[in-house]
Amino acid sequence: MQPMENDWKKRLGVVYSTNSEYTFETDGKEKQKTAEPSQQKLYVKLDRKNRRGKSVTLVEGFVGTENDLKELGKELKSKCGVGGSAKEGLILLQGDFRDRVISLLKEKGFNVKRSGG
Numbered sequence: 001m002q003p004m005e006n007d008w009k010k011r012l013g014v015v016y017s018t019n020s021e022y023t024f025e026t027d028g029k030e031k032q033k034t035a036e037p038s039q040q041k042l043y044v045k046l047d048r049k050n051r052r053g054k055s056v057t058l059v060e061g062f063v064g065t066e067n068d069l070k071e072l073g074k075e076l077k078s079k080c081g082v083g084g085s086a087k088e089g090l091i092l093l094q095g096d097f098r099d100r101v102i103s104l105l106k107e108k109g110f111n112v113k114r115s116g117g
Helices: 066-080 098-107
Strands: 041-047 056-060 084-087 090-094 111-114
Touching: 041 098, 056 098, 066 084, 066 090, 066 098, 098 111
Parallel strands: 041 111
Antiparallel strands: 041 056, 056 090, 084 090
């Protein structure tokens, strides 16, 4: 009989089992692969909610790894010459750059749609 691993941090949220043969298995997250640009559908919109009247350009719908999202966000920010952020499948650019972002994304091969106002 092998000794059981007793690291409680790995078992948070697991219900206790009385089965002496039970082995705890972590449900490792599968690495999400970034889809090809031609297979992605991105939505570009302008948002002013909860931003004290300042407008931001949002790019939604990116499917891929967080690193690829940040890389695309960094490229868009540098080409528009503005600040912003990229996380959780969303790229945020400070200011109204919808037309420029749409043309840049189309050049890269993404399917882009303008949504909202």
